[in-house]
Amino acid sequence: MLNPDRYFSPVPEVRQLARRLYERIAELPLVCPHGHVDPRLLAEDAPFPDPAALIVVPDHYLVRMLYSQGVPMERLGIPTRDGTPVETDPRRIWQTFAEHFYLFRGTPSAAWLRHELESVFGITERLEGGSAQRIYDHMQARLSEPAFRPRALFERFRIEVLCTTDAAGDGLEWHQRIRASEWPGDVRPTFRPDLAIDLLHPGWAAEIERLRGLTGEPIGEFRSYVRALESRRAFFKSLGATATDHAAVTPFTAELSARAADEIFGRALRGAASADDQRAFTGHMLMEMARMSVDDGLVMQLHPGSARNHNERIYGRFGPDRGCDIPLRTEYTINLRPLLNRFGNEPGFRLILFTLDESTYSRELAPLAGHYPAVFLGPPWWFHDSLEGMRRFRAQVTETAGIYNTVGFNDDTRAFLSIPARHDLSRRVDAQFLADLVARHVVDADEADQMIGALAYELPKRAYRLGA
Amino acid sequence: MLNPDRYFSPVPEVRQLARRLYERIAELPLVCPHGHVDPRLLAEDAPFPDPAALIVVPDHYLVRMLYSQGVPMERLGIPTRDGTPVETDPRRIWQTFAEHFYLFRGTPSAAWLRHELESVFGITERLEGGSAQRIYDHMQARLSEPAFRPRALFERFRIEVLCTTDAAGDGLEWHQRIRASEWPGDVRPTFRPDLAIDLLHPGWAAEIERLRGLTGEPIGEFRSYVRALESRRAFFKSLGATATDHAAVTPFTAELSARAADEIFGRALRGAASADDQRAFTGHMLMEMARMSVDDGLVMQLHPGSARNHNERIYGRFGPDRGCDIPLRTEYTINLRPLLNRFGNEPGFRLILFTLDESTYSRELAPLAGHYPAVFLGPPWWFHDSLEGMRRFRAQVTETAGIYNTVGFNDDTRAFLSIPARHDLSRRVDAQFLADLVARHVVDADEADQMIGALAYELPKRAYRLGA
């Protein structure tokens, strides 16, 4: 059974304060400005498949941990690109997962899953080898009920708005279908043009081709490429998008001359771009994206510093997003200087920064957010979206940047059923953080009341321009 | 109202221990070995102007936060270099500040200001839009009283010694006036030759000219430049200085040959120095400064790792020290090796290191201080001079370097009225840190009694050679 005081301090006075703060916001609607839910889910509203396909196979947090302890990916039913056969019986996948669930002790994955099983499915038994099939049966029965269809859950979860993440060359058909339906759920795309910008990606040329098809731009040189991206941004915006998102190995930014940009782009079209070209082009395109955000008001998000597909054997057989991305040391002060000097003082511009390198919280990110009007800090990302990770973020950021230069929580998940668990955990950590400030007389109780509302609900709406 | 147990643990046993430790040192005199108070203040002893000019306009901690949330610097009355008009009504500046004071929730600026308002001015009302003018009136009335003149406050604050920060080319006239007056307050200069050493600074040539005037040295080549600096150090020392201070982008040190130093210096005199020259020269001059410290006994402080004036638009309009300096990743182990190998074992030499890169606390700084006799660690600097920042410093440094290789507290402020607030906060954090060690039986109660006295009073006096 989930303890109602979980994740709060064991100090009675603080626990009491945390509980009171948490109760103020526990039932507020969920604002989900950044995540990876497939919009098709809510467009089709089909029943979810079995527990293994729902919970285990797509979750790289779970898969990587089992793999790290010697469980072959094949036994978890991860589909292969090279035809290697994999386990297809969902019951056996679920059993393997359950037998190794003890590995997650002390991790957020365990916290999320326990919350999900209990609050979505009503399961209070612990998941382990002996209970695996009973729990499977219970879940499977629930999944066939209408109340467990995606839209019904969306409403039951009190999701006020859900933003997905979509490539520049995505036609947004599912988003259009959702909008065209009578269902009032607020689902919005986010413009993520990484593929269109990564000149060396094997899928780049195909993405450019899609952009040609969608925009009618020839994209024979840099200028019409930029026009095509502007056109896609406008289309995304017409379907409700309020933000863009960008990944990069580093947050390097630097403006190229028009001629240099054109030459690099030309080489890329001929398949002759170099790694230096790629780096320079990415740095230039971040500048371009900031410029476009100044113009169209889309909030810019930047997620740098992941060495993707570090394990080439796994990447070769199973493809991307299988838990083998490893963070890199990341530098913001020098890298973002060109972009911030050009756009960081623009009233309309907003740049939300994320990191996988916690050493930058107090050293670079909080000072940047505590000075530049454009800069806000995204919540702890990925590996750091956890009890201790969130605690470190607040402890290292707040004293320099306050809470009002941060943007509240992102669930950042493709696991739709875990959304309430993730928000609940974040709200508890924020309540505990503020309770501790009140108990030590750093802020007054009525200030904490306002702060918890800001963190849980107001800041994300305001930061992502989602009304409010 | 300030809570008497503020910043202590909410665990009753620990709170009790912290309170007892704090009470031992709460009334000890303030030792202020490093700060930025203008000596003219204490030389002229004129009444302070209005609350806005006193509190808001000169405090880059405050200004940057409001700017980060969209308040134009002009509305805060920050003087411009380009003639752009700014708000001149101190009441309106104060009102703007008060309306945004909620932004500082959870920051040390809020803690300091609340303490300052209550303990200096007797104001217990919270600063916000509705109370702004009442508080302004109250402060303004106090500021016209003799008891609120700088010297009276200096005595009321129980400041035992106050060190200012002064350029090599500063004639120290205000210091001389203080000494010549009958007032017994102990105010001392600190020798900070950054401008004289920064070959590419626009003000370098003028500073060299001032050095010529003050010392009679021709400074046509490196040797007489060095003699001029030595002469200025002697003059600072004659006015009570016990320390020097140095900023640098990195702590890079390396000795140049006499010829190379002379060539670079020659290029600088001709306005032809390069960025490489600047870097090499700074590295060499840190070595020279250490050598002089071995000779004259002035304690050497080093504050590296700030990218000054990161925001060029703000710098262009408002000049330096407006809250747009952003920290850089900093490396000490390799960079300081030449200097420490040359001087780190010298009995008379003392080097106090500071950082804006907290990742160096446990990795580089504590091991260096825990080995080299010359090396001591300065307190958490700037962004890290805060409750959590000080906690992290002690938690990450003590287990390797102990407390006796650290130098106690620096208030490091130009805000004279905030000095007691800053020392009080630091003393509370130290008391809490030690209370936690006692409660967990890491140190005994009588050991903590000695340690709190060392941290609050003895270590700074000893480290900076200020008697004791």
Add this chain to the structure above:
Amino acid sequence: MLNPDRYFSPVPEVRQLARRLYERIAELPLVCPHGHVDPRLLAEDAPFPDPAALIVVPDHYLVRMLYSQGVPMERLGIPTRDGTPVETDPRRIWQTFAEHFYLFRGTPSAAWLRHELESVFGITERLEGGSAQRIYDHMQARLSEPAFRPRALFERFRIEVLCTTDAAGDGLEWHQRIRASEWPGDVRPTFRPDLAIDLLHPGWAAEIERLRGLTGEPIGEFRSYVRALESRRAFFKSLGATATDHAAVTPFTAELSARAADEIFGRALRGAASADDQRAFTGHMLMEMARMSVDDGLVMQLHPGSARNHNERIYGRFGPDRGCDIPLRTEYTINLRPLLNRFGNEPGFRLILFTLDESTYSRELAPLAGHYPAVFLGPPWWFHDSLEGMRRFRAQVTETAGIYNTVGFNDDTRAFLSIPARHDLSRRVDAQFLADLVARHVVDADEADQMIGALAYELPKRAYRLGA
């Protein structure tokens, strides 16, 4: 007197939980898979000499702290290489140490020594100037008793297995003598070929000569050098070794062509290797060592990131391991990519990573261990083997990698008598860590029961393949 609840939380509920967890494992045997005890100690089983020679002189943690506060190394009796005379009276060395023992307040050295004095020698008085000679007399009396001989203490300490650290060119005579004796203590060597791999080390040629003598390989080119190392590994294994250990300035790995390796090796034999050669060769040999581990099953340990002998004056006079090694910023994600791509998915391979750069815990090490089957994380190393250091490690690693990708504790010490103190401190910190998770309902009480057993006993045995 040691408090039975030392190092536990002052929160009553948590203290209670920690005590209960600690009691479960307090009496378990000690598994010591990595350390620096001299095997001669247990081969000869001679009485220990005086307290100074036993406790002070060989302990670089103690020596460096006293040196950092101005106590000359000579006064501590540290033997010199240049013939400088040093203090030879152990009573005076002990007196000097005792008078400065207050410097260690808040450090693990103080915690270890207090535990050692009380639990090994029955001394409850605090060590300080006034008690120094009394304590010396008491210890000296004990040391002459048979119960204080190394083997008797080994048994009293309940050491189940003790692994030493031995150069590739070490004949392991002492290990052979222990095995040949009737004493049943389990003492094993660890293969540490750093000297044989460091082409620029002044002792490299002599080590190669020893390898020739021990293996009969000509070692005139790279291939027979590799064969010689393989042969030594087999010999170490025959004497019980289950692991290797490797130091390197960085964890750089990269495979050389056979020809390039041979050319570098040839230059080294001729005394003509460059710093670039050294770096490339080290990177290649880490790959080779991983390959051999895949073949022979020896667990590979990697300890990178220390700038050895930073203080050249101390190194020149006193030699290595005198407390003047300073950590370096360290990068794992890119540096280990070649090695992990080649061997990281091999079922038989195991790589235990250590760091002196805590910023890598959450950023690089936990993600690597939480994905690669081969990667495990060693405990907090050296400066970080402390209360707060271990707390930070668990707090920063567990949420990504869990506890089952870590390997429990290493005492890593040459101070034989401190072994129980170090294990006890580690067990207490783990109990406290888990108690906090239980109190905040992150894990259940019965899960914590299993976890504490894993951390204190099962994980090290399993990770180092020491049975179980």
